[in-house]
Amino acid sequence: MSLSITLTINGTPRTVELDDPRVTLLDLLRERLDLTGTKKGCDRGQCGACTILLDGRRVNSCLALALSHDGAEILTIEGLADGEACHPIQAAFIAHDAFQCGFCTPGQIMSALGLIQEGSAGDDPERVREGMSGNLCRCGAYRGITEAVLEAQQRMSRDAR
Numbered sequence: 001m002s003l004s005i006t007l008t009i010n011g012t013p014r015t016v017e018l019d020d021p022r023v024t025l026l027d028l029l030r031e032r033l034d035l036t037g038t039k040k041g042c043d044r045g046q047c048g049a050c051t052i053l054l055d056g057r058r059v060n061s062c063l064a065l066a067l068s069h070d071g072a073e074i075l076t077i078e079g080l081a082d083g084e085a086c087h088p089i090q091a092a093f094i095a096h097d098a099f100q101c102g103f104c105t106p107g108q109i110m111s112a113l114g115l116i117q118e119g120s121a122g123d124d125p126e127r128v129r130e131g132m133s134g135n136l137c138r139c140g141a142y143r144g145i146t147e148a149v150l151e152a153q154q155r156m157s158r159d160a161r
């Protein structure tokens with residue numbers, strides 16, 4: 001059985017034939033579309049490494065069936081930079097040494113973008129930590145991550161004025 005779905009991924013419509021209705025968005029992105037920036041950690045919704053924005057909301061792509069999201073808009077880490085220019089969240093992660101091995105970083109950055117767009121964290125480090133608590137970092141770079149999210153949030157709100 002072959003099933004066809006169309007997704008808009010990083011602004012580009014992509015039609016994909018699924019040969020298995022159980023394929024997740026994570027596996028579709030990594031294995032069919034060569035978008036390997038989205039990482040597979042636990043593959044069971046516990047680490048956040050696979051975070052993407054799905055119709056503007058952050059989700060664990062390892063738990064999302066591709067077939068259930070025909071027509072959706074997806075943003076992955078590959079869609080953030082503007083040409084050679086880093087996205088403000090990427091720049092803030094670099095400025096604050098908010099990573100070590102980097103494995104969790106794409107998921108952290110996508111989750112940060114979702115958090116900032118939700119507008120619920122404000123400038124309170126504790127609320128940022130809580131809002132980012134679904135994204136684990138085995139290297140323990142949490143301090144830099146929190147600082148980076150706070151700085152990116154300030155810059156993005158300044159840029160939006």
Ligand code: FES
Binds near residue numbers: 046048063
């Ligand atoms: Fe999806 Fe861990 S790989 S939450």
Ligand code: FES
Binds near residue numbers: 102
């Ligand atoms: Fe290594 Fe987070 S930087 S897991």
